[in-house]
Amino acid sequence: MAKNSREGNQSRKKRYYEALAERGIRPVQVLAPESAHPLIRQAAGLMTRDDDPLEPRAALRRAGGTNEPEPGEASPTSSGELEAARKRIAEIERQAEARRIIMAEAVERHRQVLEAERDAARAAEAGEREKARVTALEAQEASMLARAAQGQATEATERAEKAEAAIRQAKALPGIKGRLVRWLAGDVLPD
Known part of the structure; x- marks a missing residue:
């Protein structure tokens, strides 16, 4: 084309x-x-x-x-419209200020909530550390008690072994003394 x-x-x-x-x-x-x-x-x-x-x-x-006034004269409607526009602008500014205040308050509340959560977390962490420290002390004390009990058990075992050796010697005595010991000990002494 x-x-x-x-x-x-x-x-x-x-x-x-x-x-x-x-x-x-x-x-x-x-x-x-x-x-x-x-x-x-x-x-x-x-x-x-x-x-x-x-x-x-x-x-x-x-x-x-x-919307334009005639040359040389001010339109009464345009001054009324101007005043109405000023009022609308003032109202919008008041609403914007109110929104800004509300937002600032919300931000402050949120900050306070976060600080409270942070403080609670720190307190919980400190509590857990204290529990862990107490548990470690208790474990250390239990370990010391276990070592002491083990020492006592070892001593008791040694004394029992000495007593058994003495009983064996007494049972092994020849003659009447041996019979008397075996008869007196009866079921109490192990064979």
């Missing part, structure tokens, strides 16, 4: 209208006085621009200049 051919122009126009349709824009024919045509074109341009298109009411207001 040639650039300025009839088919090329038609296909470009078709693609242009399809792109507008995708954005929700379709052409319309309006009957208006000749003096209104530039304003309508300007408003249509504001509504259909690619970057930051305006909504129809805002585009018509901007094209018509309703």
Whole structure:
């Protein structure tokens, strides 16, 4: 297709209208006085621009200049709108300050909770260390008691072995003395 051919122009126009349709824009024919045509074109341009298109009411207001005061006079509505805007801004600032205060309080509460958890963890760790120290002392004391008991058991075993040796000697005595010892000891002494 040639650039300025009839088919090329038609296909470009078709693609242009399809792109507008995708954005929700379709052409319309309006009957208006000749003096209104530039304003309508300007408003249509504001509504259909690619970057930051305006909504129809805002585009018509901007094209018509309703938000701008007449030259040489201050509009009473614009001063009222200005005061209302100031009030809205003040309210928004109060709300933002309230949110900031609430956030600061929440952050402070969170910090306090974290500090309390940290202190509790430190206390628990100190308690566990103390338990471990006490357990180590108890184990050391039990070890000393076990060594002492083992020493006593060794001494008792040695005394028992000496007593058994003496009993064996007494049982082994020849003659009447031996018989008398064996008879007196009876079942008490092991064979």
